[in-house]
Amino acid sequence: MTELRLTNTMTRQKEVFTPEDTSNVRLYVCGPTVYDYAHIGNARPAIVFDVLFRLLRHLYGEDHVTYVRNITDVDDKINSRALRDFGPQIEAGELTLNEAIRQVTETTFAQYQKDVEALGCLPPTIQPRATEHIDGMIKIIQALLDEGHAYVANGAEGRETLFDVRSMANYGQLSRRNLDDQKAGARIDVEDHKRNPGDFVLWKESAPTQPGWEAEFTISEENRQALHLNDCYVSIHGRPGWHIECSAMSAAYLGETFDIHGGGLDLIFPHHENEIAQSCCAHGSSAMANYWLHNGFVQVEGRKMSKSEGNFVTIHDLLHTEKFGGRKWPGEVLRLAMLMTHYREPIDFSVRRLEEAANWLERWRRRMRQTDNRKPNVPSLFIHSICDDLDLSKAFEMIHIMMNVGQWAEKDEASKIGAVGFGDGFTFFETSEKIAESIATAAVCLKFLGIDISAAASPEESPDVDDLAAKIDQRLAFIREKNWAEADRIRDELLEQGIQLKDSKDSETGERVTTWEVKR
Numbered sequence: 001m002t003e004l005r006l007t008n009t010m011t012r013q014k015e016v017f018t019p020e021d022t023s024n025v026r027l028y029v030c031g032p033t034v035y036d037y038a039h040i041g042n043a044r045p046a047i048v049f050d051v052l053f054r055l056l057r058h059l060y061g062e063d064h065v066t067y068v069r070n071i072t073d074v075d076d077k078i079n080s081r082a083l084r085d086f087g088p089q090i091e092a093g094e095l096t097l098n099e100a101i102r103q104v105t106e107t108t109f110a111q112y113q114k115d116v117e118a119l120g121c122l123p124p125t126i127q128p129r130a131t132e133h134i135d136g137m138i139k140i141i142q143a144l145l146d147e148g149h150a151y152v153a154n155g156a157e158g159r160e161t162l163f164d165v166r167s168m169a170n171y172g173q174l175s176r177r178n179l180d181d182q183k184a185g186a187r188i189d190v191e192d193h194k195r196n197p198g199d200f201v202l203w204k205e206s207a208p209t210q211p212g213w214e215a216e217f218t219i220s221e222e223n224r225q226a227l228h229l230n231d232c233y234v235s236i237h238g239r240p241g242w243h244i245e246c247s248a249m250s251a252a253y254l255g256e257t258f259d260i261h262g263g264g265l266d267l268i269f270p271h272h273e274n275e276i277a278q279s280c281c282a283h284g285s286s287a288m289a290n291y292w293l294h295n296g297f298v299q300v301e302g303r304k305m306s307k308s309e310g311n312f313v314t315i316h317d318l319l320h321t322e323k324f325g326g327r328k329w330p331g332e333v334l335r336l337a338m339l340m341t342h343y344r345e346p347i348d349f350s351v352r353r354l355e356e357a358a359n360w361l362e363r364w365r366r367r368m369r370q371t372d373n374r375k376p377n378v379p380s381l382f383i384h385s386i387c388d389d390l391d392l393s394k395a396f397e398m399i400h401i402m403m404n405v406g407q408w409a410e411k412d413e414a415s416k417i418g419a420v421g422f423g424d425g426f427t428f429f430e431t432s433e434k435i436a437e438s439i440a441t442a443a444v445c446l447k448f449l450g451i452d453i454s455a456a457a458s459p460e461e462s463p464d465v466d467d468l469a470a471k472i473d474q475r476l477a478f479i480r481e482k483n484w485a486e487a488d489r490i491r492d493e494l495l496e497q498g499i500q501l502k503d504s505k506d507s508e509t510g511e512r513v514t515t516w517e518v519k520r
């Protein structure tokens with residue numbers, strides 16, 4: 001089997017990927033916090049890890065890969081959104097806070113599903129919701145308390161269970177930050193209930209206006225004394241911190257140590273660092289995941305696209321409105337625009353980039369008319385190139401060559417060209433049979449990447465009707481002038497764009513009428 005190599009953030013090196021169990025290769029990716037439309041930055045991990053999922057399925061078999069992408073449906077941002085959108089109904093007693101929260105998360109999640117589907121992403125094997133794993137979180141927190149990695153303290157807004165970062169010898173291994181660096185940046189004034197400034201929340205008490213679950217914790221004798229309690233049982237009606245959610249959900253579906261953990265670069269610290277701390281300390285394991293993969297940022301003028309910066313474009317707006325660049329963009333255009341850059345590199349997002357992707361897709365679709373519906377295999381050389389840390393630059397180079405060979409052959413008449421070779425796996429000749437094979441192979445490669453050019457383009461890509469009408473009029477004018485050459489040129493040009501003209505006579509006036517249809 002082709003060797004897959006991946007850049008592991010943990011070691012900062014490209015390593016050969018060896019799964020723990022080839023019959024169940026396990027991948028976890030941090031999913032969205034569902035309170036608002038996802039932006040294009042959020043689309044990147046969905047697309048990047050979808051390509052990895054597809055590749056793993058190819059290498060190990062479709063039924064031998066488990067991909068978990070969670071849904072964070074408990075978070076303070078969700079509470080605020082529920083109060084903002086449903087405040088009056090909650091006050092009037094028409095809706096409980098929990099019901100309002102459920103509405104926000106359901107609607108946002110349904111929207112997210114539609115968005116990522118439009119981007120050509122396969123559904124992950126499992127999409128667990130944090131709120132369905134509260135018990136698992138409480139169990140992990142108790143294990144941390146038992147092992148001396150956590151403690152309960154009185155925070156400004158009630159009791160908190162915190163992770164004690166000094167209790168873990170190699171805390172900071174993923175981000176390579178040491179605790180002293182972190183101390184310098186921490187805001188100690190509001191955090192003085194913590195043993196160390198870097199200690200983070202596992203569980204926090206909820207006010208009546210916040211969602212909460214009952215949790216009973218057993219604390220240490222030392223902790224009991226510090227809190228001046230009579231016994232070692234503390235009951236906190238509260239909610240989980242963000243990091244613990246992923247530790248619980250990944251353990252529930254993938255086990256204590258799994259193969260690959262992914263997310264955007266911004267998650268390395270603190271989120272993934274803290275997931276590692278919780279999981280390893282609770283399970284007594286040396287690794288939470290064996291490979292850590294991080295995608296680069298989608299940027300706008302050099303800055304990370306993010307909700308907080310306000311410099312974002314939502315996936316929904318891009319697909320369904322003309323807010324960005326004055327037109328709608330099909331999901332496959334965004335997908336291709338993302339995949340044109342290596343997943344670890346930053347992407348500067350622009351209309352130009354989308355236009356470039358849209359132009360390629362249009363050109364490739366036109367080439368498709370030179371092939372039939374044969375389905376060749378994906379060439380092993382193509383897979384081989386992607387296996388180098390998901391580098392798609394060679395893969396796209398191959399696709400371009402496979403698509404273009406036919407074009408040259410067609411234009412210059414076969415004999416002038418001879419054979420064109422690429423790598424050791426590809427040799428194309430000038431016969432129409434070989435051209436058809438080459439284009440079909442390119443299409444199969446694109447499909448492997450989640451881009452289906454054999455399917456009809458989405459309606460957003462239909463021809464510009466005004467432009468078409470003008471061309472038809474122009475052609476009719478040439479015909480009246482008996483300028484057949486120009487008339488035919490227009491007809492052929494349109495045919496090349498997949499538009500077939502049909503001439504008929506108007507039954508009443510007897511005049512020539514031209515209609516058109518899209519030829520796919």
Ligand SMILES: Nc1ncnc2c1ncn2[C@@H]1O[C@H](COP(=O)(O)OP(=O)(O)OP(=O)(O)O)[C@@H](O)[C@H]1O
Nearest residue numbers: 032033041042044045263264297298305306307308
């Ligand atoms: N600009 C970006 N480029 C690439 N990936 C991003 C970008 N912004 C967020 N992500 C990734 O999207 C996923 C979900 O992000 P999350 O729900 O934490 O909120 P967020 O969109 O990052 O918040 P904010 O936009 O306010 O910073 C994470 O894997 C995160 O790394």
Ligand SMILES: [Zn+2]
Nearest residue numbers: 030246271275
């Ligand atoms: Zn996570």
